Amino acid sequence: MDAVVEKKKPVAVLRWLPYWAVFQYDVGQTLRSWVYRVWVLAVLLGVGGFLLRGFFLTQEAGYFQQASTLFSNVLQGAVLGSLAFVVVLSGGCISSERGTLADSVLSRGISRYQYFLGKWHARLATVLGTYLVLSLLALAGSLALVHEDVTLDGGLVALAVVGVLLAAVTTIGVAVSAVSNNTLLGVAGLWVALYGSGFALSLNWVRKVLPNSPAVVFNRLPNILCGYYNFDDLGPLLAWSGAVSLAAALAGMICFSRRDV
Numbered sequence: 142m143d144a145v146v147e148k149k150k151p152v153a154v155l156r157w158l159p160y161w162a163v164f165q166y167d168v169g170q171t172l173r174s175w176v177y178r179v180w181v182l183a184v185l186l187g188v189g190g191f192l193l194r195g196f197f198l199t200q201e202a203g204y205f206q207q208a209s210t211l212f213s214n215v216l217q218g219a220v221l222g223s224l225a226f227v228v229v230l231s232g233g234c235i236s237s238e239r240g241t242l243a244d245s246v247l248s249r250g251i252s253r254y255q256y257f258l259g260k261w262h263a264r265l266a267t268v269l270g271t272y273l274v275l276s277l278l279a280l281a282g283s284l285a286l287v288h289e290d291v292t293l294d295g296g297l298v299a300l301a302v303v304g305v306l307l308a309a310v311t312t313i314g315v316a317v318s319a320v321s322n323n324t325l326l327g328v329a330g331l332w333v334a335l336y337g338s339g340f341a342l343s344l345n346w347v348r349k350v351l352p353n354s355p356a357v358v359f360n361r362l363p364n365i366l367c368g369y370y371n372f373d374d375l376g377p378l379l380a381w382s383g384a385v386s387l388a389a390a391l392a393g394m395i396c397f398s399r400r401d402v
Contacts, residue, residue: 159251163259164266171230171267180226184219184275191215192282207290212283213299213362216276220303224310224335227268231314232328234260235397236321253398261315261390268311269304276300292368299365302375305382306355310335312386316393320400353377 171177192215235257280296314331321327341347342356351357353374364370 157255160255160259163251163256164263167234167260167263168267171234171264174230176226176229177267177271180223180230181271181275183226184223187222188215188219188275188279188282191218192279207363208283209290209295209363209366212280212291213359213366215279215283216299216303216362217359219275219279220307223272223307225332227307227310228314228331228335229328230268231264231311232318232321232331233324234264234315235318236324236327237318254394257315257319257394257397261312261393264311264315265308268307272304272307273300276303291366295366295368295370298370298375299362302358302365302379305379309382309386309389313389316389319393319397 192211277300280291284291317327317331318324339356342351342354348354348357355378358365358375358378361370365375
């Protein structure tokens, strides 16, 4: 009697499973890190203190402040303070694992492209998700304590503009981390470049040359929150931020795929 040969079903190959594994692991690792927790705590304390200050000024001194002005000040302060933590979170995501990177990438079924994309997207999701939650809490507090003059579309546009800038900073940090051998030097270099460029963009003659620079847009946040914005002015900033993010990610991924780990 002939043996019956069972037909085996073809095994489904999930090509993006390694990417998803890196993404999930990195998100969990970031949420458990002390840098992330200190960042969230510092922002909550700073925003809470600023909102309480505005509330007491309104109650005791009779100083009425519009929600757009208060929230724009809170948002600018929170973002400027968050940049240092974002640089640390993104600038060390790959370089800090240099010792175990060979075992993680070269000895397992994952390509360097998937590893880089998993790290990049995980840090973007963590930073932007945290920024969105904290910003919405700050906006709700501003509206509850002072006069309401913030429109829905203006608030969404303002959050989107700042979010795009944070995404660019995060992407550049991940790219630098992919090509840097020393985490400390990479983070220090990013700090100097970031705050140095921010200082340069805040100069008056630079604002005249670049009327749509991040510094100028930050000063326009109260008007944007009230709904007074023009996409012809914001479009170039958003386009340049997106282009810088994509260029930095592409350069970092190509360099990471060709260098020794």
